Amino acid sequence: MKALSLLTLSLHLVCVQLLIGSLVAILCFSLSGSGSNSAARKTAAHVLARRTTLIMTYVINLGIPPLLFAQVLYGRALYTSSVLMAAFWISIIPLLMACYWLLYRIVDRTSRGVSPILQTVLALGLAMSVGRLLSYNMTLMLRPEVWYGMYARTATGTHLPPSDPTSTPRWAFVMIGSLLATGLWMILHSGLQTIEDDTKALLRKTGAVLALLGGLGEITLGYLVFAAQPSYVQIGLQSNAFYKVSAMIWAAGAVIAVLLSLTRINAKTYNLWLTLVGCVSGFLSLAGAVLVRDGIRDLTLGHKGFDVWDRHVVSNWGVLGIFFALFVITLGVIGWLLLVMRQAKPISEQVA
Numbered sequence: 001m002k003a004l005s006l007l008t009l010s011l012h013l014v015c016v017q018l019l020i021g022s023l024v025a026i027l028c029f030s031l032s033g034s035g036s037n038s039a040a041r042k043t044a045a046h047v048l049a050r051r052t053t054l055i056m057t058y059v060i061n062l063g064i065p066p067l068l069f070a071q072v073l074y075g076r077a078l079y080t081s082s083v084l085m086a087a088f089w090i091s092i093i094p095l096l097m098a099c100y101w102l103l104y105r106i107v108d109r110t111s112r113g114v115s116p117i118l119q120t121v122l123a124l125g126l127a128m129s130v131g132r133l134l135s136y137n138m139t140l141m142l143r144p145e146v147w148y149g150m151y152a153r154t155a156t157g158t159h160l161p162p163s164d165p166t167s168t169p170r171w172a173f174v175m176i177g178s179l180l181a182t183g184l185w186m187i188l189h190s191g192l193q194t195i196e197d198d199t200k201a202l203l204r205k206t207g208a209v210l211a212l213l214g215g216l217g218e219i220t221l222g223y224l225v226f227a228a229q230p231s232y233v234q235i236g237l238q239s240n241a242f243y244k245v246s247a248m249i250w251a252a253g254a255v256i257a258v259l260l261s262l263t264r265i266n267a268k269t270y271n272l273w274l275t276l277v278g279c280v281s282g283f284l285s286l287a288g289a290v291l292v293r294d295g296i297r298d299l300t301l302g303h304k305g306f307d308v309w310d311r312h313v314v315s316n317w318g319v320l321g322i323f324f325a326l327f328v329i330t331l332g333v334i335g336w337l338l339l340v341m342r343q344a345k346p347i348s349e350q351v352a
Contacts, residue, residue: 002308004323005069006294010287012062013174016131017286019055020175021182022048023124025210026106030117040198042351046110047189047203050349052103060096073308074141077301081140084150086157089137092130099126113351128175135171139164142300169225170293176217177286180254183211183261184275184282191270194349200270208264211278215258219251222289229296236299237292246291253285 029045070078082089102123109116140146140161150159161167186207190200226234237243260278264271298308 001069001073002294005066005073006287006290008062008069009066010283010290012059012066013286013290014181014283015055015058015062017174017178017181018185019052019059019178020124020127020131021178021180021185021210021214022052022055023120023127024179025182025186025206026052026110027117027120027124028206030115030120037198037202039351040196040202042110042113043195043199043349044186044202044206045116046107046351047192047195047199047349048186049103049107049110049116053100053107056100056103074297074301074306077141077144077306078137080144080147081137081161083157084147085133085137085140085160088133088160089157092133095126095130095133099123099130102126110351131174132171135167135174136161138297139167139170142297142304144304144306166225166228169221169228173218173221173225173289176214176221177289179210179214180218180257181214181282181286183207183209183214184257184279186210187261187264188275188279191272191275192346192349194346196350199350201268204264204267204270208261211261211282212258212265215254215261218254218285222250230300230303232303233296233299237295240295243292243295246288246295248288250285250288250292253281253283253288256281257285 026045026048029041029048032041102119105119106116106123109119143161143164146162150161153159184207186203190204190207192200195203226237229237237247257278260274260281263274264278301308
């Protein structure tokens with residue numbers, strides 16, 4: 001359950017960051033979409049916009065498994081925090097629906113060369129708000145000392161949790177990491193054969209700059225997240241070899257991705273292998289951060305009397321076997337679909 005929780009959460013956060021970062025990039029291209037290279041900027045915005053609806057599909061579908069695994073592993077804490085902020089927790093569904101609708105409006109406008117500034121700002125605000133609510137809940141589940149006070153104030157679930165020094169840095173860490181993930185995503189798409197050379201160069205250079213800013217920002221906020229933790233969590237992370245290695249994987253992956261992105265800022269040609277190395281490094285960095293995040297949760301709850309490892313477990317291996325089999329089969333089907341799509345005749349994405 002732990003392994004599946006961490007794997008699916010890593011995949012989910014990749015999609016979340018691609019969605020947030022793509023909206024930021026679309027907004028930047030739209031705000032600066034006039035001048036001699038306006039066609040390239042409009043096309044770059046359309047290339048990113050076309051993929052946001054697909055990304056949102058994976059954001060939702062890959063967000064459900066880690067939430068279910070978290071309920072199995074930390075049900076007593078997560079159920080309580082969810083009920084205490086129930087009105088805000090359930091509001092995530094309509095917020096996501098509104099954001100999803102706006103993504104299609106953005107695609108429609110960029111396909112016609114019309115600026116989607118308002119729609120993009122609204123979609124970005126909704127997506128970041130959903131992330132903020134998730135951060136509130138995942139932080140509240142670690143604070144049993146405030147549960148009684150919240151419930152005593154109201155049993156309607158209409159209040160957000162009291163201020164916590166770790167909540168904002170954790171949320172901001174994921175948000176700023178969106179620039180790193182999307183920068184690598186843009187560099188990867190600068191190799192498309194369906195766009196003109198000036199659009200390719202724009203995607204490559206802008207993506208490299210975003211990746212640089214995101215990587216540096218993530219390293220800075222990673223330190224702030226650590227510094228905001230109580231002393232017993234800091235000591236636990238530093239004294240555990242697994243968490244120390246995870247932190248090094250996070251830092252090394254971010255640094256490698258940033259350095260490779262630097263080589264792409266003024267590059268005249270597309271280098272697939274360097275791009276793939278950068279993307280893999282970025283994912284490993286995110287996976288390392290997820291492992292450290294899991295350590296923060298376990299150490300915090302363990303200090304307050306909840307040891308996730310000290311539980312009586314009766315495994316239903318038949319159900320788990322079916323899950324693993326379907327998981328592997330699904331990955332194979334997705335790979336086959338990607339191969340078919342790659343072999344299909346490309347359609348021009350250039351915006352007039």
